[in-house]
Amino acid sequence: MWTIAVVDDERQVLQGMRRIIPWRELNAKPAGEASDGEEGLKLILEQQPDIVITDIYMPVKNGLDMIEELRREQYDGKIIILSGYADFEYARQAMRLNVDDYLSKPVTVQTLKDVLGKAIGKLEEERKKALQEGERQRKLTLYEPIAKQERLKALVTGAPGFGGASWTYDDGEGDGAGRQYRVAAVEISQSGRLDGMKPADWHLFRFAVANIAAELAAELRLDVQPVELYGRQTVMLLRFPAGMTVDESRRQAVQFARRLIQAADAYLHIRIQVGIGGMKEETKVIADSTEEAFQALHTKLCVPDEAFPIFIYKRKQDAAGNKVAELRPIRHYHEIAQALAGLQQHLAAEAVERLAALLRDWPELTAAELQRVAREVWTICKYTLHETGRGLEEAFPAESVERELAELLLPAQFREWALAKIEAVCAKFSRGDNLRHRQAVDYMVRYVHEHYAEDLRLADLAEQVYISRSYLSNIFRDLAGETFNDYVTKVRMEKARSMLAEGKLMVYEIAEKVGYKNVPYFTTLFKKHTGRSPTEFVKN
Template sequence: MWKIAVIDDDKTVLQGMRKIIPWEDLEAEFAGDATDGQKGLELIGSAKPDIIITDIYMPVLNGLDMIEELRKNGYEGKIIILSGYSDFEYARQALRLNVDDYLSKPVTVLTIKSVLEKAIIELEGMSVRKLEQYELVQKLMQYEPFVEQERVKAVVTGHTVAGRPLPPFLQGSPCGEDSSEYVVVAVEILRTVRVSEVSPSDFSLFRFAVGNILQEVIATAWKDARLIELHSHHMAVLLHAPKAGKEEAVLRIRPLCESMVQHVGDYLKVRLKMGIGRWKESWHHISDSTEEAFQALAAKRHLPYPGLPLYEFVKDGDPAAKSDFKATEVRPVQFYQQLGEAIRLLQEPQIQEVVERFFQPLENTDGLAEKDVRHVGLETWAILTYSLLDAGVRADEVFDADQVKEELERLGAPGELKAWLLDKVAVFCSLQGKSEKLKHKQAVNFMIQHIHEHFAEDLHLSELAEKVYISRNYLSNIFRQATGETFNSYVTRVRMEKAKNMIMEGRWMIYEIAEKVGYKNVPYFTTQFKKYTGCNPSEFVKN
């Protein structure tokens, strides 16, 4: 119901307005009346009417001064002046105060109804726009964590763009100085038999499960630390600490890494190894620490904590470092990340551009030793292989794995590796027009990513079909061909894997876990969980 208030010093007018306004037809209600501007302000403050009908000449505070005070205080409702004076100066002031209509007394029933109908239509339009803005803000708030995660990823991999806002914990002190120091820990999921046996359709889910466990460990152990998913089997953990507390932070790294290794090993029977870069005094150099961390991981030389697979970067000046290419100059991590993103789209010109940009400064120089060329080649092939899985292509169906290994062993110079890599890329890209999976790989990739990011929400295939402009039935077939299972089955598996992790952590009640993974009906969640795992949640805890 729309609320209408009337303000006039003539009681006859007040009584007349209550009679002539067609309240039921307008779906409106009487909000009250007042006999002067001051009382009008008090009435409006308490009743909060949507529409105000007011006179100009009134005692204590006239109508125009009252309107001016209302506008200063942010009143956004409709204001209609009903006056016995048709003075041009009054009309001019009314326009300046954004008054919606100016009527002269006496006014007919038809006129007041027409004016009020127009005001209500405009109010309804304003309500719709406000609702749309509110829904947009809510959606933006939902996506903000993912947007911030991408900003952190850009900083960690060196993809920062001028003008892009930084996450709050990287913005430094108000005076512009960086009050923290930063270090990156590189994480690799070892390619054991267990990992190799994971099917292409399950690999994304498998990596998701590893990431979930690491995320929970990190959130408990280190405030504002960030886990960043990178290429294939690699992730990165960004740690930071106040400059005054750096020494204490260094001591916390070992238990954090031990906890990550232990939890992933216990829950998923998967082994991790890690590398750590050097601490940086500014966020601008975080990507240098990332490159150092992955170089330490590749070199496997300095193991500061016996029994813990955490390798330390070789510091400048160490004789052992002479045979290693400089991580912060060659920047393979940045190359791997860009290459992986380009391969998922199978856009040959974009892939060529990334490859050329990386190898150009290395050709005809001693930028890479032979062993480093082979190392970059092996890592690049691994990234190529797993990125192609996202595009629906199995590399082992196109090239023999043993032959690829032999070819890589024969490479000795950066130029040779570049030519070899571009040749393989050309073969894969030539398959694009021959496979239905490749034709729709982006749609399937979008669906998988959407499921992993929104598993706690109501997910409907029809809504995703609208987003990718493919019919629901056809999209269902595409998804089944690409993943080997139905859309609903995949959603259930993602939810159940998340639920298993949360149950093992022991931090939530079963009904809380059900809600967090997208089930409002707890008995239904229990039924689905038992169907998936073979036991109900309480039995799963005991086991």
């Protein structure tokens, strides 16, 4: 309901306004009356009416002075002047003060109704725009963590990705401060514990590794930004201050990798291996360090410590000591994965064409290298689709794929094989598949990892993705492989296990930090999830 205040020193005018304003028709109510400008100023600032009807000539403070002071106080309601003087100078001043209308006394009921209706129409339009802007800002706030992660992913892979290739890593100091960068590629080794995992679990493991990395970085006073890729792979973007030597940055990167391997084994009971790329001085070539980090993982040539699977990139050289060009397909892998996640066949096919062109133009490409690239493409396809709730094993048995890979000898054969596989995958999963539903579940998974300590309710997320609660519950279970509540509990328990292993907080503090005020209930869930109570876990 709209509110209207009237300021006039004539009692008859105040009484007349009460009678002739069509309150019910305008969906309005009185916000009060005042008989001079000073009293009117106080009334308006206290009540904040939507519309003010005021005279100009009044005792103590005239109407124009009152309006000028209201504008200084940021009052943004609609103001209508009702004066017995039709003076041009007054009208000019009123325009300067952003007055909405200027009426001369006496005024007819119809004229007043029209002017008020016009003012209310403007208010409705402004309120609508404000609500739309508020909703836009709310969505930006909700999606910003996801958008930032996608932009970082594009940065470290060199793919155009979300946000475009022009986006650069910025921590508030800008990109021109002479910083230096290295990328560490982290790969979770396949083990018995990882067999038969549910589709969302790989994201959970990557999230857990990223959490440990963030905590270690704080402890070691390193600037590390974890970036999840797909399946068993995560990268760590390490930033070093200007002036640090290559040897010192390598030493710090190796120290961080060693601690990360130890922590992953101790807290998560998984084995990881780390490849470390070369130092880069500009963000636009960070993707080269990523390629080098994965190249180090692949070749496993330079090992600084035999006790840990840490591999340092070293540029290949020929017999004469000349540097040899290296195949760098990571960007194309990421482009294929992005496209397949949304079953966008044409984009995936375009990425394959670019990768095939790279292979075709590569000097002295061996069949072994070609088959390795094809195997990595298929592995990425498999993991990407697994994480959206789709399994490839039934339709594309591993033995059959391996036979096909062994037959690839030429780039043209790779191109034909990859395009056929993408067409078959998209045809299989596009039938009856709703991209909006997959995007909603992906958003929910990421939201849980960002807000696990808060009161997470499916109904609230349903409002955010504009899908009914019951329907969203079914979608999440179908695509993620478990219920929303089970997934939230799993994320919280993994985070609690990491905190307990650090030994810095009491059990009740950890319970609260992962979203539980009832400590006994937290203890019961933890034991159900890990097989041990928090106290037993700490002792072991």
